[in-house]
Amino acid sequence: MIALGEIKTYATKLFDLILPRFCCSCKTKLLTNEDTICPICFSKIQLASDERLKIEFERKFQNKxxxxxxxxxxxxxxxxxxxxxxxxxxxxxxxxxGIFLGKVLAANIQSTRSDWKIDLIIPIPLHQLKKAERGYNQSYYIAKGMSKVLNVPCSDQIVKRKKYTESQTTMTLTERQENISKAFRIKNKNAVKEKTVLLIDDVITTGATISECGSILLESGAKKIFAASIAIAD
Ligand SMILES: [Zn+2]
Known part of the structure; x- marks a missing residue:
């Protein structure tokens, strides 16, 4: 009898023949056992040290x-x-x-933050207008990948974005905080009551968006908020 994994490998081989997959960074052709990014490019991604994470936590989150x-x-x-x-x-x-990076993030959480007991994963929502423009929320797919590995439900139906926030890259820190304040509303308070929620964003820069979203979740009865992202940025 052929195992399901083997059938999947044959199917991937067949698909690769018809429709080759390429590394999302260097664009070389991926092998059957490779996913999304080639091993050479993956090995070049800079890892965040514990020391760096500690400094970033103090800078972005501790006081709040x-x-x-x-x-x-x-x-x-x-x-x-x-x-x-x-x-x-x-x-x-x-x-x-997004799903691939979510799985990588989740595997890292399992190995380095095994004490995290998470009830629910929530991706930082995009405003409907921005979602319509782009078609989807990338953080939702990261959360979906994580949900599969951690075996914890994820939902993009609990928190909604109220205001259309303009691209924040040209704003000062104060402008960003004002822009983001009161940007979210909770659609379903019962879903977060007494829950430990893991908030997901692709890249965390100032931490203002995650903090604002976390604060409204706490106001709505969530027990505790963890945050995770694929990467940290200055
Ligand atoms: Zn590559």
């Missing part, structure tokens, strides 16, 4: 008392492999890259 703990496996570097991967989820409709 909203996010209990934070984790990101990688450091975001401009024009490098991880940016190519994240860029391809955002702008090229490659949602399987």
């Amino acid at each position: 008392n909203i996010i209990s703990e934070f984790f990101a496996p990688f450091v975001f570097e401009k024009d490098k492999e991880l940016q190519h991967a994240i860029h391809s989820i955002k702008y090229q409709n490659k949602f399987q890259v």
Whole structure:
């Protein structure tokens, strides 16, 4: 009898023949056992050290008392492999890259944050207008990949975005905080009551968005908020 895994391998081989898959960064052809990004590019992604994560937590979250703990496996570097991967989820409709990165993130959480007891995974929502423009929320696919590995439910139906926030990249820190304040509303308070929620974003820069979303979850009765992202950025 042929195992299901073997059938999957044969199917992948067949699909690769008809429709080859390419590395999302260097664009070389992927082998059957490779997923999304080739091993060479993957090995070049800069890892976030424990020391760096501690400093980032202190800078972005500690004073606010909203996010209990934070984790990101990688450091975001401009024009490098991880940016190519994240860029391809955002702008090229490659949602399987999101699922792949979500699985990587979840595996890292399992090995380094095994004490995290999570009830629910929530991706930071995009505003409907932005979602319509882009077609989907990339963080939702990261959360979906995580949900499969961690065996914890994820939902993008609990928190909604109220305001259309303009691209924040050109704003100062204060402007970003004002822009993001009161940006979210909870659609279903019962779903978060007494729950430990893991909030997901692709890249965390100031932490303002995650904190704002976490604060409204706590106001709505959530017990504890963890936050995770694929990468941290300055
Ligand atoms: Zn590559």
